Amino acid sequence: MVKEEHEVAVLGPPYNAAPMQSTVINIRSSDTSVPDHVVWSLFNTLFLNWCCLGFVAYAYSVKSRDRKMVGDMIGAQSYASTAKCLNICALVIGLLLTIGLIVLLATGTVISIHALSQMMRRNGY
Incomplete structure (x- = not known):
């Protein structure tokens, strides 16, 4: 058994005719991160949406996040x-x-209570 282990070690790795391929992933580290304001927009949409500005802001925030995912930092x-x-x-x-x-x-x-109290005084209650 020792002899077989030795023979395998001597043979080395299996020979592969295909060239070795590698994958390179470039990760861009940007010093300036672009805030997309999604949470703030969602808050305005849910609680302070008087003129629908919160909803429009949320739409622009989602567009900003989409542009950031694509890599378009200017957009x-x-x-x-x-x-x-x-x-x-x-x-x-x-x-x-x-x-x-x-x-x-x-x-x-306050005005309603005041008017009601005056009306009650006039009627004698």
Whole structure:
């Protein structure tokens, strides 16, 4: 048995007539990563979508992510910049309209309670 093991070691690796092929994978490391703002856009779409700006920002964020996956960093940066601007607008408009609605409801409630109390005093209750 020792002799057979020795013979296999002496023979060496099997001979293959085909040339050896190798695969090279180039991984580009970019120092500047392009943020796609998908999470922010999704938040604006779900919670602050007064003027549908959140939905449009989400569409641009997805386009930015697609461009980034393809390797088009300039296109990804362009779509990400548009998504960022739309997200800022959606956030500001959404917050202003939400605060305005709360103030309007609070003011309307106070005025209604005041009018009701005056009406009750006039009728003698």
